[in-house]
Amino acid sequence: MSTKIAYGIFDDDDVVMHAIPKLQEKKFKVVDVISPFPIHGLDHALGLKRTRISMAAFMYGITGTSLALLMMWYMNIWDWPMDIGGKPSFALYKNLPAFIPVTFESTVLCAAHGMVITFYLRSKLLPGVEPHVIDVRATDDRFVMAIEVKTDADKDAAHAAMKALGAMYVK
Amino acid sequence: MNYTFNQKNKTIAFVLIAIGLVSIAASFLTHNHQAWSNLLHNTFYFMAISLAGTFFLAVQYAAEVGWSVVLKRILEAMGTFLPFAAILMLVVFFGNLMAGHNGGHYIYHWLHHDLYDPASAEYDKIIAGKSGYLNLPFFVIRMLAYFAIWIGFTRLFRKLSLKEDIEGGSANYLKARKYSATFLVLFAVTSSTSAWDFIMSIDTHWYSTLFGWYTFAGMFISGIAVMNFILVYLVKKGNMPFITEHHLHDAGKFMFAFSIFWTYLWFAQFMLIWYANIPEEVTYFMIRFEHYRPLFIANFLINFIAPFLVLMTRDAKRKLNLLMTISVVLFIGHWIDVFLMVTPGVVKEHWHIGWMEIGTTLGFLGLFMYVIQASLAKAPLLREKHPLLQESLHHSI
Numbered sequence: 001m002s003t004k005i006a007y008g009i010f011d012d013d014d015v016v017m018h019a020i021p022k023l024q025e026k027k028f029k030v031v032d033v034i035s036p037f038p039i040h041g042l043d044h045a046l047g048l049k050r051t052r053i054s055m056a057a058f059m060y061g062i063t064g065t066s067l068a069l070l071m072m073w074y075m076n077i078w079d080w081p082m083d084i085g086g087k088p089s090f091a092l093y094k095n096l097p098a099f100i101p102v103t104f105e106s107t108v109l110c111a112a113h114g115m116v117i118t119f120y121l122r123s124k125l126l127p128g129v130e131p132h133v134i135d136v137r138a139t140d141d142r143f144v145m146a147i148e149v150k151t152d153a154d155k156d157a158a159h160a161a162m163k164a165l166g167a168m169y170v171k
Numbered sequence: 172m173n174y175t176f177n178q179k180n181k182t183i184a185f186v187l188i189a190i191g192l193v194s195i196a197a198s199f200l201t202h203n204h205q206a207w208s209n210l211l212h213n214t215f216y217f218m219a220i221s222l223a224g225t226f227f228l229a230v231q232y233a234a235e236v237g238w239s240v241v242l243k244r245i246l247e248a249m250g251t252f253l254p255f256a257a258i259l260m261l262v263v264f265f266g267n268l269m270a271g272h273n274g275g276h277y278i279y280h281w282l283h284h285d286l287y288d289p290a291s292a293e294y295d296k297i298i299a300g301k302s303g304y305l306n307l308p309f310f311v312i313r314m315l316a317y318f319a320i321w322i323g324f325t326r327l328f329r330k331l332s333l334k335e336d337i338e339g340g341s342a343n344y345l346k347a348r349k350y351s352a353t354f355l356v357l358f359a360v361t362s363s364t365s366a367w368d369f370i371m372s373i374d375t376h377w378y379s380t381l382f383g384w385y386t387f388a389g390m391f392i393s394g395i396a397v398m399n400f401i402l403v404y405l406v407k408k409g410n411m412p413f414i415t416e417h418h419l420h421d422a423g424k425f426m427f428a429f430s431i432f433w434t435y436l437w438f439a440q441f442m443l444i445w446y447a448n449i450p451e452e453v454t455y456f457m458i459r460f461e462h463y464r465p466l467f468i469a470n471f472l473i474n475f476i477a478p479f480l481v482l483m484t485r486d487a488k489r490k491l492n493l494l495m496t497i498s499v500v501l502f503i504g505h506w507i508d509v510f511l512m513v514t515p516g517v518v519k520e521h522w523h524i525g526w527m528e529i530g531t532t533l534g535f536l537g538l539f540m541y542v543i544q545a546s547l548a549k550a551p552l553l554r555e556k557h558p559l560l561q562e563s564l565h566h567s568i
Binding site: 040041050054058085086087097098100101 | 438441442445446447448483484485567
């Protein structure tokens with residue numbers, strides 16, 4: 001069965017922070033808060049797991065390093081040996097200093113683009129996908145709280161609880 | 172929250188100083204040709220660490236940093252070694268000047284008089300061309316000016332900080348902020364020129380426009396490593412209960428980031444010289460790569476790969492033992508780095524690292540430990556009346 005999400009829209013981050021423990025006491029599962037700016041202690045209050053994007057970034061970085069070295073080894077050592085700076089040593093490890101800037105740039109390029117693309121994929125923000133906007137002002141001065149519920153009755157209860165704790169409106 | 176300099180630590184410091192004195196005496200008595208370069212190497216290294224403490228303190232003031240208030244007493248204590256480093260540096264310079272026949276034979280080649288005499292067979296046109304800057308009176312004036320500026324500002328910061336403990340308020344903090352901005356400007360110039368004077372002038376013919384920055388980067392990261400070591404030591408002893416893992420994380424980040432910064436400058440200097448392959452520049456790396464290869468490679472591995480891989484994750488920066496280990500590794504790594512800057516120019520390929528070299532360093536370390544702990548014990552470890560104290564105590568990342 002599919003889970004449903006009850007949304008409550010707030011206009012103050014303090015109200016949100018105070019509402020979270022009270023909702024959790026009543027066994028509501030607060031899964032996320034969408035906020036226009038980072039709120040200190042929010043991750044801890046929600047019990048969110050740490051993002052794994054840093055691990056992904058490391059993997060993308062390693063990929064970039066390897067691709068750059070492979071490319072330069074093929075181009076300048078294997079396929080068309082290059083005399084680098086008057087030092088015709090024709091081996092990757094001997095010409096490595098000349099290859100480091102490109103390797104570095106490639107590492108940064110792959111890590112940065114990899115992270116952004118991963119983030120978009122995980123957030124379901126592919127080109128052509130209709131974005132799921134709960135409140136257009138969630139990027140400006142509104143805070144959206146999301147509670148996971150199972151049935152419509154639970155959803156109504158969550159709505160009522162959020163309203164009681166200061167939500168401007170619910171949906 | 173006060174640090175007490177107990178008898179055990181005093182004994183350790185004295186034993187290390189004794190080992191150092193024996194090693195220094197032994198290296199002179201056995202005509203160890205590396206004796207002078209060992210002295211310069213260690214004096215410069217510990218001076219750099221101490222100076223990095225004052226520099227980092229000034230950065231905290233000038234940028235109005237909140238989180239680092241809890242670390243400021245450690246940085247102040249590191250700066251108090253500067254007068255000792257100054258005396259040692261003067262002793263090394265003038266001792267070397269008097270000991271060498273024909274003036275400064277051992278460390279500074281440019282002190283020879285004959286180099287500037289066109290009639291002499293020793294006449295060196297390149298060095299003679301540098302004599303407008305590189306002459307004895309101007310060198311001594313510069314050296315004294317560096318120490319006057321560095322020690323003067325260090326004492327000023329310390330004085331304002333101790334005054335703040337009594338008076339409270341933000342007047343002393345604002346004054347320190349103003350003075351630190353002045354200090355940073357002066358430091359930007361003196362850190363570069365002092366690197367040229369103390370170290371780059373050993374290889375008199377050679378020059379690198381990046382040398383000042385490269386030396387500064389090494390100075391900064393070794394200072395941060397020592398700061399981290401003292402921090403972890405004090406936390407483990409229970410002297411700093413106010414330090415949270417958030418402070419450790421930020422201190423660890425500095426160690427991570429500036430290891431990479433040092434590598435960047437090390438490589439930028441190396442690669443341009445390697446690539447251009449101009450004889451007068453490349454000699455510097457030729458001798459280091461031909462005759463010092465194990466150290467040359469260890470320098471890179473220890474100072475880049477080790478902190479880069481170990482400190483990359485978030486959790487690593489929050490673990491006391493790991494931070495302490497990496498700070499010791501970096502301390503050794505940058506000892507090697509300064510060794511590679513100083514020694515090849517003085518003794519060419521006839522180098523060795525034996526008990527005398529290590530003993531000399533232990534002696535300097537003992538003196539450094541003694542001075543730092545004595546000044547840590549003089550004031551409370553927390554600056555109770557710092558205007559940004561609450562921000563620091565509640566630091567959360």
